[in-house]
Amino acid sequence: MNESRQSQILAGQTALAGKVFDFVPIQTNWSSQNIHASMVGSKATGSALPAIRRALHELKDASLIREPVSGCFQRSIATPKPSREPLMKAVSAVPTLKKPEVGALDALASLSAEVMGLADDLHRRMKSLAGRIEEVALSVAAEQEVNAESLGKLKQLQSLLKGIAQ
Known part of the structure; x- marks a missing residue:
């Protein structure tokens, strides 16, 4: 897999996955606990x-x-990615032609390109926001799991105390 393909695939991943990818080592292999400890230690994320x-x-x-x-x-x-040498090394001077006036179709094409640029920017921002929302949702879900375990232990302790009181 080349670098450009890797960056394309990584762009399609969640924000948390992108952060995790940055902490996965290249030369050695780490357990998920080591990666988590490294991320929390560098304050890259607070995810569980x-x-x-x-x-x-x-x-x-x-x-x-x-x-x-x-x-x-x-x-x-x-x-x-292998760097390709330019096909033409010498640039020859080309006489410039008089530019024709911008027609209505050219103006529409220009406006269309500008709208597409704005749409791409909006898409990128929405994707970033969705990634941040997903990261928070995962953290909330992890906290709920911990709270559920604590609640179970609390109920068990209450039943033991009731048994002792009787």
């Missing part, structure tokens, strides 16, 4: 470990990272 694992599996499914040992992840090596 299950969200990090989910992002790692998304990246693995997209072939951006690999899992050489079960539970340990390593970034797939991207081959650099």
